Amino acid sequence: MEFIRGTHINFMGVRRIAYVVSIIFVALSLGSIALRGLNYGVDFAGGTLLQFRFPREVTTEELRATLGTMGLEKSVIQRFSPTEVVIRTPKLSQEDQNRLAALLKEKFGSAELLRIEDVGPAVGADLRRMGIVALLGAIGGILVYVAFRFEFRPAVTSILALAHDGLFVVGVVSLLQKEFTIPILAAVLTVLGYSINDSIVVMDRVRENLVGKKRSEDLEEIVNRSINEVLSRTINTALTTALPVLALYFFGGKMLQDFALAILVGLVVGTYSSIFVVSALWVDWEKRRPRRR
Amino acid sequence: MKRRFLPWRFLVVLGLIVISLFVVFPIQDRIRLGLDLKGGSHILLECVDTPEAPVDEDAVRRVVEIIRNRIDQLGVAEPVIARQGERRVLVQLPGVTDPQRAVEIIGKTALLEFKDETGKTLLTGAHLKNAQVQFDRLGRPVVAISFDSEGAKLFAQATTANVGKPLGIYLDGKLISNPIVQEPIPGGEAQITGRFTLEEAQNLAILLRAGALPVKVEVIENRSVEPTLGRDSVRAGLRAAVLGVILVLAFMVLYYGAFGLLADLALLCFVLFFFAVFIGLRATLTLPGIAGFVLTVGMAVDANVLIFERIKEEFRAGKTWRASIEAGFQKAFRTILDANLTTLIAAVLLFSLGSGPIKGFGVTLSLGILCSMFTGVWVSRVFVDLFADRLKMRA
Numbered sequence: 001m002e003f004i005r006g007t008h009i010n011f012m013g014v015r016r017i018a019y020v021v022s023i024i025f026v027a028l029s030l031g032s033i034a035l036r037g038l039n040y041g042v043d044f045a046g047g048t049l050l051q052f053r054f055p056r057e058v059t060t061e062e063l064r065a066t067l068g069t070m071g072l073e074k075s076v077i078q079r080f081s082p083t084e085v086v087i088r089t090p091k092l093s094q095e096d097q098n099r100l101a102a103l104l105k106e107k108f109g110s111a112e113l114l115r116i117e118d119v120g121p122a123v124g125a126d127l128r129r130m131g132i133v134a135l136l137g138a139i140g141g142i143l144v145y146v147a148f149r150f151e152f153r154p155a156v157t158s159i160l161a162l163a164h165d166g167l168f169v170v171g172v173v174s175l176l177q178k179e180f181t182i183p184i185l186a187a188v189l190t191v192l193g194y195s196i197n198d199s200i201v202v203m204d205r206v207r208e209n210l211v212g213k214k215r216s217e218d219l220e221e222i223v224n225r226s227i228n229e230v231l232s233r234t235i236n237t238a239l240t241t242a243l244p245v246l247a248l249y250f251f252g253g254k255m256l257q258d259f260a261l262a263i264l265v266g267l268v269v270g271t272y273s274s275i276f277v278v279s280a281l282w283v284d285w286e287k288r289r290p291r292r293r
Numbered sequence: 294m295k296r297r298f299l300p301w302r303f304l305v306v307l308g309l310i311v312i313s314l315f316v317v318f319p320i321q322d323r324i325r326l327g328l329d330l331k332g333g334s335h336i337l338l339e340c341v342d343t344p345e346a347p348v349d350e351d352a353v354r355r356v357v358e359i360i361r362n363r364i365d366q367l368g369v370a371e372p373v374i375a376r377q378g379e380r381r382v383l384v385q386l387p388g389v390t391d392p393q394r395a396v397e398i399i400g401k402t403a404l405l406e407f408k409d410e411t412g413k414t415l416l417t418g419a420h421l422k423n424a425q426v427q428f429d430r431l432g433r434p435v436v437a438i439s440f441d442s443e444g445a446k447l448f449a450q451a452t453t454a455n456v457g458k459p460l461g462i463y464l465d466g467k468l469i470s471n472p473i474v475q476e477p478i479p480g481g482e483a484q485i486t487g488r489f490t491l492e493e494a495q496n497l498a499i500l501l502r503a504g505a506l507p508v509k510v511e512v513i514e515n516r517s518v519e520p521t522l523g524r525d526s527v528r529a530g531l532r533a534a535v536l537g538v539i540l541v542l543a544f545m546v547l548y549y550g551a552f553g554l555l556a557d558l559a560l561l562c563f564v565l566f567f568f569a570v571f572i573g574l575r576a577t578l579t580l581p582g583i584a585g586f587v588l589t590v591g592m593a594v595d596a597n598v599l600i601f602e603r604i605k606e607e608f609r610a611g612k613t614w615r616a617s618i619e620a621g622f623q624k625a626f627r628t629i630l631d632a633n634l635t636t637l638i639a640a641v642l643l644f645s646l647g648s649g650p651i652k653g654f655g656v657t658l659s660l661g662i663l664c665s666m667f668t669g670v671w672v673s674r675v676f677v678d679l680f681a682d683r684l685k686m687r688a
Contacts, residue, residue: 051522094396094512101393114522116334116392120513123337134642141638149631182651183581186643190588190658193636200631201599233602240544240598241591244537248587251536253529256584263588 007228011275012220012283018276025269026164029171038174041181042117044131046124048092050100051115054108057082066107070100080254084114091120131185138189142196150203154282158199161277165195168269169262183259191266194241198234198274205230206279219286223279238271302675310562313569323572327579327653330527332520333387334395338510340380348380352507357382362503363398382510392517394496400512403500406463407451415451415460417505420444422481424501426494429486434494436485438501445481453477462487464497530583537587538564541594549601555680556597559673563593567664571657579653585640589661595632596669599625618681622674629670633662 042049060077063085067073076088092100097118104111119127142162146155169191173180205226213222227234242264249260317323328335340348340356357376364372364384373385389395405418420440427437440448451460455474462470462485470487489497518526542560545553567586571578604621612620640662643655 094393094400098393098397112519113393114519116515116517118512118515120339120511122339123514137642138639141642142635145635145638183584183654186581186651186654189639189642190636193639196635197632200635201628204628204631229606230602233598236548236598236602237592237595240541240594241588243540243544244533244587244591247536247540248533248584250533251529252533252584252587253526255526255580256530256533259581259584 007231008224009228009231010224011227012224012280015276015280015283018272018280022164022273022277025168025171028175029167032171032174033167036174036177038170038180039177041179041184042088042119042124043182044124044128044180046119046121047088047090048097048119049086049088049115049117050097050113051080051084051086052101052104053084053112053114054104055083055110056108058085058108062107063087063104066103067100070096070103072100086115091118127182131182134185134189138192142192146196149200151207153285154199154203154206154278157278157281157285158196158203160281161199161273162192162195164273164277165266165269166192169266172265173258173262178258178261181258183256184262187259187262187266190263191270194266195270195273198237198270199278201230201233202227202274202279203282206282219283223283227275227279234271234274238267242267299675299678303679306562306672306675310565313565316569316572317565320568324568325572325575325577326523326527327577327582328385328387328516328523329518329580330523330530330578331387332390332518332523333385334389334392334515334517336384336386336396336399336512336517337377337514338382338384338400339513340382340508340510343509346508348508353380353382355507356510359504359506360384360399363499366499366503367395367398369395381513388520389517390520392515392519394492395517396512396515398496398499400510401500402465402506402509403503404463404465404505405501406466407448408461408463409451409455410458410461416440416444416447418501419505420447421501421504424498426491426498427484429484433486434489434491435487436489436494436497436501438483438485440481440483442481445479448481448483449477449479526580530580530587534583534587534590537590541590545594545597549597551680551683552597552601552604552677555676556594556601556673558676559597559668560590560594562672563665563668564590566668567661570660570664574660576656576660577653578657579651581651582653582657585654585657586661589658589665592632592636593661593665593669596625596629596665597673599628599632600670600673615681618677622670622677626670629666633666637662 060079063077064073064075067075067077067087067089072089078086078088080086087100097116101111101113139162143159146158149155150158166188169188170180173184178184206223209222209226209229217225245260245263245267248256249264252260338356338360340353342348346352353376357374360382361374364374364386367386367389369386369389371387373383375383377383384399386392386395403418405421406414407416408414420443422439422441422444424436424438426434429435452474456476458474459471460474461468462472470485472486485497538560542557545556545560547553549556567589600621603625604617607617607620607624608614637659640655640658643658644652
């Protein structure tokens with residue numbers, strides 16, 4: 001079986017369209033982050049998350065009514081399974097948590113408390129700080145790595161692609177109003193690593209082909225040839241990584257679903273950007289201000 | 294040159310497989326599961342200042358001691374009680390099924406006071422010797438307490454002075470019982486009756502026995518998972534991991550034929566070695582950790598994809614099979630190193646995200662990357678060399 005063999009796709013020919021697509025994506029992401037914001041989970045925002053199991057199916061309205069008697073009708077209610085429900089409230093004191101559990105037990109016969117995530121404001125602030133440190137550290141580490149590994153121009157375009165991919169993943173999380181939790185942050189970091197790795201593979205090949213270039217070939221042709229040469233690797237790697245993540249998304253249980261989704265989005269956009277952001281921007285840069293070789 | 298050592302290299306792989314099998318199995322006894330998978334509570338407490346009791350070094354140390362006493366009485370296997378920073382205490386209780394009760398018992402100050410009608414404190418729980426649940430004549434649970442000699446003296450004085458009047462019993466400033474003193478009680482023994490449920494009485498007895506905390510503590514973080522929910526997570530994670538591995542195995546065979554089969558052997562070695570090292574390091578598997586493992590399964594074969602694609606290219610360019618294989622492994626190595634290092638940078642930084650379960654993601658991802666470089670490059674080379682003469686890949 002072989003999907004890709006000796007392709008001659010003119011990627012660089014459509015790069016202007018890709019720029020428009022990328023700009024729209026980034027604008028949408030930024031717009032969503034600015035307007036809809038990020039739906040921070042209890043890790044970062046602080047608050048209380050309680051997961052209950054009831055003996056029967058309980059409607060959201062019933063629950064909201066019961067929560068209302070404690071002034072908690074504005075809580076976020078998520079269905080985990082037909083009989084299991086996740087309730088997210090602002091930080092509840094220990095007494096209020098007990099009261100809520102007792103109230104639900106009384107109302108629905110039984111209310112088994114399956115999970116508590118209770119994060120106070122101080123810890124939430126700590127986790128936010130650590131999250132930012134991890135993110136900046138990852139970006140810093142990758143920058144240092146890229147500086148050693150690449151020439152200046154491909155380094156810059158790779159980093160632009162990195163920002164593009166990171167923003168896109170966060171944008172999708174914001175647009176779908178998925179909870180921004182520590183696992184999602186971990187997914188974003190992983191995507192950043194993947195994005196750079198893909199850029200390196202493509203740009204390495206470009207460099208290799210520049211050395212042994214044919215006389216008649218221009219820059220676009222060389223880049224096209226390079227991308228086509230590594231295309232089956234690019235796609236196979238994306239596929240072999242995506243297959244287990246898809247298994248995680250569909251069969252790994254509800255708790256890992258958003259994480260898997262973020263990784264999948266990142267895989268797609270990371271693969272796309274190595275071709276249409278990293279290489280394409282580099283081509284335009286080199287064409288406008290050619291560097292002596 | 295590489296082929297000369299082939300028998301030895303093959304023996305090394307076999308040896309590693311045998312050792313790993315011994316380390317890994319039976320896996321359910323060997324692998325340590327995090328609280329999010331086996332169920333349990335992760336509770337972070339912070340000592341806070343109050344006007345009556347400011348926090349100092351000694352107070353925090355005593356808090357740790359007293360919490361340890363309380364947990365010992367709860368009968369939790371392998372609890373962790375550790376001080377974190379200046380004022381925080383981390384408590385981890387594996388397998389706890391009733392996290393709310395645990396929090397109740399850990400977080401309460403449990404200051405017992407006996408006050409007269411005017412609100413003057415006559416005696417505190419500091420003079421307590423023992424506390425036990427008993428039942429009164431109606432079968433209701435009560436907490437029987439006994440005082441040390443100093444306490445007995447104070448209690449005798451208090452009861453003598455207040456005959457016919459109420460003597461309030463307060464826990465953390467809350468009135469729990471307000472009995473009328475019938476006659477002076479000299480023996481240093483008393484009962485607290487307060488319309489308790491059995492569990493409340495048991496909790497109170499535990500708290501009184503372990504002593505009151507010298508300062509107020511607050512629960513600033515509580516992550517608890519009920520054991521059955523943890524088991525569900527393990528099952529789902531396992532299902533995804535097994536399915537993920539099968540999908541990747543199938544993909545490689547379908548796409549690369551015989552070479553794919555060799556990559557599959559290397560992937561199976563990866564899974565085995567990964568868990569051997571994981572168990573060897575006594576690392577803890579968490580739910581995000583499972584996600585990290587699943588992710589590395591896909592990335593583990595990336596090395597082989599890179600190598601095989603390169604071999605194809607070299608062969609198409611006119612080299613012999615032998616030479617193509619040699620060149621494929623050699624030329625792909627730089628890219629493999631790059632690919633893994635960049636992900637490793639991201640993975641290692643996840644360690645900085647504290648002690649939470651997400652650290653498990655960083656651990657499995659980092660370990661998976663290191664392990665997969667070994668199996669993807671070195672182990673798969675051994676397999677390819679073994680069968681090199683019989684192999685043909687459509688190029």
